[in-house]
Amino acid sequence: MNREQELLNRAHKEINENKKLVEKDCFRQKYHIQPPVGFLNDPNGFIEFNGEYHVFYQFNPFYPGEKMVYWAHVKSRDLINWEELPIALAPSEWYEKNGCYSGSAVKNKGVLTLMYTGNVLDEERNREAYQCLAESTDGVKFIKHSSNPVIDKQPSGFTAHFRDPKLWQKNGLWYMVIGAQTDKEEGRVLLYKSRDLLNWDFVGATAGSNMEGLEDFGYMWECPNLFNMEDKDILICCPQGVEPQGLLYNNLFQCGYLAGKLDYSSGVLKHKGFTEMDRGFEFYAPQITEDSKNRVLLIGWMGMPGDVHPTEKFRWMHCLTIPRELKLIGEKLHQSPVEELKSLRKEEIAYNHVTITDEEIQLENISGNNFELEIIIEEIDAEEFGIKLRTSKSKDEYTLLNYSRDKKLIILDRNKSGKNLKGIRGCRLSNELKSLRIFSDNSSVEIFVNNGEEVFTSRVFPDMLSTDIWFLSNNGRVNIKSVRKWEI
CATH class of the missing domain: 2.60.120.560 (Exo-inulinase; domain 1)
Known part of the structure; x- marks a missing residue:
């Protein structure tokens, strides 16, 4: 039995053995995506593929025991009724041995392609981060690319806090934003480009702490998304380490956006400042996709690192938000529940x-x-x-x-x-x-x-x-x- 199959078997055993315990919890959600057991966090790979919506998420089936991060996988035709699919990624290779961390999905010549961060910790707990590909022709079974890792090192001047690639295509090229941290512990979002998803060139820093007027704005920026709406380039990102300011920035980590214009040659986004996306307690690491109806859709993690919930004694933690549609009205992003949710009424x-x-x-x-x-x-x-x-x-x-x-x-x-x-x-x-x-x-x-x-x-x-x-x-x-x- 190979390492991947061994890890998948362990996860499925954990799911099956705890199924009855999990189902006893009165706090199980009725219409939200939630893990079958264990810990859920960042949504990943949100995409419409062959007429169905796919959502992956960070998944540790062994929580609150050992930490082992997989990608779980669900799909839906209507954004409402979600079918649980086989686990998509298990941390079976040397370049991901401490977890298949967050990333995104694209359709490349008819193939559903995932790009994600492989997390590696050495014996002294020093971090290494590798950017990797996995592919599927049927949208269910994923094969890790033989060229992995396709990016094996962060740029000079940056630490190994280098993760969460989000991809899109423009004018025949692939582009990617990725969360990063400078050697001076300043959060950044970086821009890369590629012709084939295998060979990537670093373009430059898109936004971050001590750039474009954002003074001392966090030690790490993660989970970026970049998209165009109403002729504006919008960067959603999650700065860590921003100090509270009155009503603002009161959660452990923040989530918000910058709207402006991206210079694709330098990588720099000219913008007018950071706006929080959600004013509640648990909203983080959202991911967007554009569907065949030309909607920009969003789904987020309804959680925050460090939370302790009463669900833990039933061996599960966290869920995702309802799917939302984004619209830019003036300079402000508005979020609305997707129209399909009305079918639940x-x-x-x-x-x-x-x-x-x-x-x-x-x-x-x-x-x-x-x-x-x-x-x-x-x-x-x-x-x-x-x-x-x-x-x-x-x-x-x-x-x-x-x-x-x-x-x-x-x-x-x-x-x-x-x-x-x-x-x-x-x-x-x-x-x-x-x-x-x-x-x-x-x-x-x-x-x-x-x-x-x-x-x-x-x-x-x-x-x-x-x-x-x-x-x-x-x-x-x-x-x-x-x-x-x-x-x-």
Whole structure:
């Protein structure tokens, strides 16, 4: 038996032996991608191939025991119903012995091709990073390329924190952005080019700490994506080591984007600054793809390094976000749930013209664990408007979304949300609060504000009996045009 088959057998054994334990957990999600066992993190290789969407993700089936990073693999025709496929990559070769780390997928002459980072640690835990290829003609079975690693060393002046290649094609050439760190411990995104995916030339540094006005902006930038939208080049990236600034940068690591113009000859992106993509607690390492409907789609990791969740005792951790469509409106990226999610809607409950004045109210049958909730606001003539989600009968457990009219400040407060996780996150809106679209699953909430101008993505772990929803106003009147709720 070869090394790869041995590792695959071990992973499948772990999945099968823990299946019943994992399924006992009340916090298993109903409509999110989640691991069959063990630890999930970065989504990888998001692509539409032969009429189906494929998503891979970082997968350690042995968590919380030894660390062994594979690529798990799911596919879907509709972005909603996901079929679990055989594990795509196992860390079987010398150039990836400590993990098949993040990367992306492209279609090359009809072949589904993955490019990923092979992680290697020596006996002193010194890191080496190798960029590698794997190919599949059927979209299921992947063969690692005989030329691996196709990039065997980071450029001069950079450390071995060199990972997460994201590829695209332009004018007959392949391009790649990759996360990096300088010898001075400054985060960077680097640009490479190639004619054949095998031989790569370093073009230059695209963006990073102490470039283009981003002073002291992190010691490592990872998980980059670069794409063009509305004649702007947009770089999504994840800086590590950015200090909090008021409402900004309050998670352990950050995720955001730069919009501007990429100089393909120098590699430099001219931009106007960094904007956070998500205002919640758990959103990281997103990956984008452009599909046959000319949509730019995104899916992210609904997690953060260092999290401790009650799911761990059931031998699994983390999930991915719902798929989202990106649109650039002015200088701002908006995120919206993909249209296909509407097919999950069941049992609509609707109310029109609801008025709340200095009170907390419930609306009959507006409750639940797994739901979509849409709220259209006519006028807020109150100091504050709030919604308590996943509320217990005693009202001592809830997740609070609260809007302060004068400050245009919206916050997500999960200090009373249930097990393990606490804290407050917030942001200021550019306009008045007009709409909310909220997706609740057994252990998560995703809140889209003003048609996705701002988004809050977070895990929550309330009691399964905490299903009530309360609407509240403080010091004034709130006129709600409509409330619509669907079971999912």
